Amino acid sequence: MEDSTPAGTVGVTPVESWGRALDALEAQILIGRQLAEGRSPAVLAPWSEPTDLGPFPAELLDRARELREQQQGLLADLPEFIGRIRKQLSLTRKVSGATSAARRPVYIDHSA
Numbered sequence: 277m278e279d280s281t282p283a284g285t286v287g288v289t290p291v292e293s294w295g296r297a298l299d300a301l302e303a304q305i306l307i308g309r310q311l312a313e314g315r316s317p318a319v320l321a322p323w324s325e326p327t328d329l330g331p332f333p334a335e336l337l338d339r340a341r342e343l344r345e346q347q348q349g350l351l352a353d354l355p356e357f358i359g360r361i362r363k364q365l366s367l368t369r370k371v372s373g374a375t376s377a378a379r380r381p382v383y384i385d386h387s388a
Contacts, residue, residue, distance in 0.1 A: 290330045297326040298339055305346050312350065312357040 300323055310317035332340070 291333045291335060293326075293329045294333055294336050297329060298336060298343060300326075301343055302346075305343065305350060308350050312353060 304323040307317040
């Protein structure tokens with residue numbers, strides 16, 4: 277009989293492995309929210325889709341739905357955040373252009 281337990285999950289229940297996967301997803305949602313609000317988030321590794329977790333446990337379904345709602349809320353807010361960033365960038369460019377001196381040559385070739 278062949279063992280169908282995914283590598284690295286010996287002794288780990290589906291609730292534990294899926295719980296960790298949901299924790300990682302929640303951390304990424306938090307980072308997205310912090311970035312969108314102009315705050316510097318803690319640096320985490322990029323999220324990647326988990327594999328070999330087995331069937332999804334019914335007891336985590338409410339948490340998964342809540343995380344999905346948080347993701348959808350963040351996605352819905354992105355156009356507003358992008359608009360705000362564009363305005364800030366435009367203002368920054370205007371201020372920079374108005375306050376920086378024109379570039380002048382430092383060396384002049386008198387032999388020409």
